[in-house]
Amino acid sequence: MSTDNMQSGNRKFIERMKEIDPDFFKTSGAGQNPDYFVIACSDSRTDPETITSSLPGRIFSHRNIANQANVNDDSFRAGLYYALAALQVDAxxxxGHTGCGGIKAxxxxxxxxxxxxxxxxIQNRLESQTADxxxxxxxxxxKLNIQAQVEHILSTSAYREAGSDIPVIGGLYHTESGEIEWL
Incomplete structure (x- = not known):
């Protein structure tokens, strides 16, 4: 397996960013100031930055199978805290996405x-949402999973400490059309 495709893509990325903003890498190197903390699925078709045409630095993300806000996951807890307390994201x-292998499993x-x-x-959280x-x-x-994760984030100590003025929003990315349905 060669990394030639990735290296070529990286060169194109650098060129494109310099065309958009000649100082992009200087600014980026100075630190990040993202607008959003996005909890998304690891699925290779659902990269939040790509599907929203966001430039690097706009989204602070945490990805795992079936976009779980799992407080037993140290990485998630740390990411949520950092996004809210240090980065002070806006939302x-x-x-989630259609055709999610984790939910299907x-x-x-x-x-x-x-x-x-x-x-x-995941199953326990879904079962707590519905008997059916x-x-x-x-x-x-x-959709139920996304709603359960939103509710779970709202109940975390990191969110409560940050204040309730930060919206927590659920979205379903439709892999078959490319559209995001806000829930």
């Missing part, structure tokens, strides 16, 4: 040793 966004009952603990957290989990479609579960 927190939970960005929960629905299908996938039981792989490496995935089971993560999927169990088995009869809901994957699409309905994707």
């Amino acid at each position: 927190v966004i939970v960005l 929960v629905k299908d009952g996938v039981d792989h040793a490496e995935l089971a603990p993560w999927l169990a957290v 989990l088995e009869n809901l479609s994957v699409g309905e579960l994707e």
